[in-house]
Amino acid sequence: MTFHRVLVANRGEIALRVIEACRELSLESVAVFSQADARMPYLRLASEAICIGPADPAKSYLSIPALISAALVTGAEAIHPGYGFLSENPHFVEVCEEHGLAFVGPSRRVMELVGNKWAAREAVAAAGVPILPGECVPDANDSPEQAAERVGYPLLVKAISGGGGRGIRLVKGPQELAGAIAAAATEADRAFGDRRVYLERALVNPRHVEVQILGDALGQIIHLGERECSIQRRHQKLVEEAPAPRLDPALRDRLRLAAVVAARAVGYQNAGTVEFLVDERGEFYFIEMNARIQVEHPVTEAISGLNLVAEQIRLASGAPLAPFEPKTDLRGHAIECRINAEDPTRGFLPSCGKVEIEELPSGNGIRLDTHLYDGMEVLPHYDSLLAKVIAWGRNREEARTRMYTALERFRIRGVATTRSLAQEVISHPAFREEWAGTGFLDDLLAG
Amino acid sequence: MTFHRVLVANRGEIALRVIEACRELSLESVAVFSQADARMPYLRLASEAICIGPADPAKSYLSIPALISAALVTGAEAIHPGYGFLSENPHFVEVCEEHGLAFVGPSRRVMELVGNKWAAREAVAAAGVPILPGECVPDANDSPEQAAERVGYPLLVKAISGGGGRGIRLVKGPQELAGAIAAAATEADRAFGDRRVYLERALVNPRHVEVQILGDALGQIIHLGERECSIQRRHQKLVEEAPAPRLDPALRDRLRLAAVVAARAVGYQNAGTVEFLVDERGEFYFIEMNARIQVEHPVTEAISGLNLVAEQIRLASGAPLAPFEPKTDLRGHAIECRINAEDPTRGFLPSCGKVEIEELPSGNGIRLDTHLYDGMEVLPHYDSLLAKVIAWGRNREEARTRMYTALERFRIRGVATTRSLAQEVISHPAFREEWAGTGFLDDLLAG
């Protein structure tokens, strides 16, 4: 390793996850916390913990000066951003570089490139990866209406600097176009300070399949198989699995290969995700790349035996890729259910309060990623993710039955959660046996 | 399956484990409980739960009429005995058979044979498996002293109907012999109703290595690799791992083969364990077979991906062995630490009280087998095992570092536990790098 001490610029389960990875690599870790998180037990697991600001994330976990200062005063040589917060902020990467801190993730150049959804589309298309019909608007040569005609309806208006499902609007016909563009642009401006949008053909109830890739400093790129992430509501995933079920073997191979080609096209380094849509005819299309560790990375760890967060740190230190052969080294099937402190019976309203633990799931094939402790206050300032339950089995049905029991054993008081909804999803015949696309969860909730 | 409903004749973590296995196999399960265990949350996971007696195990979990009656009135067709209690009682197997109930375990004949330690020794020796010098006493032809001379000192006096470390005495020289035989016989009589003992050469600080085997009704027998179980105090294991570390590859192969030969020699069916001692010269000797699922079976599950309890049930229903190739199908390394409600600072005194959960370990590579819930009363009537923490890693060091963090995250109030001792053991240089034999833990505790 070219560094010995890693600052963890995040909170909650992913901060705990990164601290654990550092311990496995025999690296020291520096945890940062806001005043509201001062009692988090994972802080004890770090070599050092430092308060960087008040509860408000803008003044703590999103404060670049606070994080850089914390890294410098504690002697950290690298920063792991986790997911969310500053993890995909090229400016943060730049400031890290200026201060001689290794950023655990791709370079600023790559992050800027894949952060521009339109540029990423064009770059991978040039390498031969299939994309959906799309047009950048406004184009000097014609009107949005003309561009939309070429794309075809239904279509999506998407923010070029998008993320987290914001700045996206579905347009079913020409009469909705102008309003959708204006709405998406305004939302994107507010969220990302960039009003630019593009148009992309919309598929009906496609599946969302993403491929985990790893790239090293030598330019080698491998994939670790794909994840199925179609069970989502407003682009927030609830259930993920690996490998993707019911995928034609030839399609699976082409999809995995396309991900490697796409990653190579942008010169990707470190861990990343290449997202595709798959339609019912078995065609697939690149939609975007994510330049961070994903929330759902544990399903890939469960079938690969790898520690992806530790791999991220190794790769950031300049280490070459360890040998991995997906055909033989991926084993079994894994499902993840996210337990959010949200009330599905009240429009997924975030549910704040003090958590009391009654029982937590574990046992054969079960992994639980959580920062939960008895008495933890769920605060309105932060993400509602409380825990991720991951079930591994030799096959999908074994994983699924284990998950069902595990969810039954996840018993806490004090906040409403998505647990029962997750049980409902994995018990549903469509989830078990059919094509469950990105429209599945909305349909389930609607009726 | 030839049955649809399994009664779980046990309590605590193993009862939960069996209920989970039934759910995975889509079998119904019947949980039994004593009045003291009426609030155990795992009872909810069973298809049905039935109270079989008061807290006193002799009147509940050890009561054959209560268990058989519970099976008959609930329509169960098979009984899983777990470990401990009636799991190795041939009479219980016999009564099950009389009532047309399938016993999940070996046949009565095999259980009787391996329950007689002397007979088992002779049977496997006849098949060519190495054993230590031994003599049955009293022998009509000579005195115990003469027999002891032939065995050689130091030696162990062992109860023929032994188990759980009871009825065993170490003898360093002739002057201790008569007293040791009398003491072992008395203890064995009290525990097993059988005063017969035999003499067996004692090794100095050997390693205790056991091989997991599976046998089906067709007579096929396979092994699933070995477990290292040397970290024990008074024959109570504290830390186990799979595979056994620092074993010469040729020795490992011979040991595994010997286990299959031993199992075949007794006509073993279902899941069982063949125990060996390994000395520092690399010789190994059969000591006994265990005709039950072992507490430490999860380490084998972690490296094999199998569900051993589900395999037991499948095999008991007459299903043939599923294909398994140890050379390619065993993956990585796993360590288990037992968390007992005992106080190592006070001579391992059982610690009773009401448990409050603060935080429980989990995460990448961590499995926790426990029936623990917030508010659980640890009672004097039952085994002190609270939880088993299992860590898997691609190699031993990865598993070890994960275990250390997991133990740090195991935080409960209300009872003293063996957690810190387990941390001390796995951090010890001898455990990490050297020969840690069955004397290791006593030395650690003494020093």
Add this chain to the structure above:
Amino acid sequence: MEIDELERLIRLLKDEALSEITLWEGDRRITVRQATPRPSDQATQGKAPDEARDTGAFTVNAPLVGTFHRRPSPDAAPFVGEGDLVRSGDTLCLIEAMKVMNEIQAEKPGRVERILAEDGQTVDYGQALFRIAAP
């Protein structure tokens, strides 16, 4: 003011053994004050529940797990019915366990007030079978 915010205020007051929390916010004001224990509370706490008085009534519980039978054989009349007087040693029912019929007898005399299990039903160890009043 959200109700759960208020609930948390009350919890704080109780957990921290405070006498009062007052909160003004804009033109809102919230006061949470610990009640001085009323004499009547003390009276309720110190109660000697009427129903706990020894009336001589008792229940007969299942001494083993098994199937509850009210009749010696399917065609026969029940051993006892509600309202019947029983003497010490009278058979009340059978519990079938391991194909053996175990007679359950009254330990004390009394009047069968309620039969609490159904004929043919599985009964757990310790389950109440009969409620019997003093004769």
Add this chain to the structure above:
Amino acid sequence: MEIDELERLIRLLKDEALSEITLWEGDRRITVRQATPRPSDQATQGKAPDEARDTGAFTVNAPLVGTFHRRPSPDAAPFVGEGDLVRSGDTLCLIEAMKVMNEIQAEKPGRVERILAEDGQTVDYGQALFRIAAP
């Protein structure tokens, strides 16, 4: 009003053994009052803490994470020492963050009672640096 802000007030009340804290902030006002001790409690607690009276003392806390410097440069004299009188706006120390020196100034006049951090030490956000008494 943030609940955790309130929790901190209560902790303060307890730690400092105060009987009441009242806080005005804009149009907000918060009062936290200690429960009237029962006679038995007073006996055990004994003291009626003099030091808890509002003396006008205050602490200066770190507004950012960084390195605490008592001197403008390694060779210079410290900005302030214990016992020194400071006026509003006087520089008390520097906190170095991202290679920038941030001057921390006294908001109110007073006498430096205690310096709570060591020169060159890393200080967390919110950490108390100086305790200053009324002049």
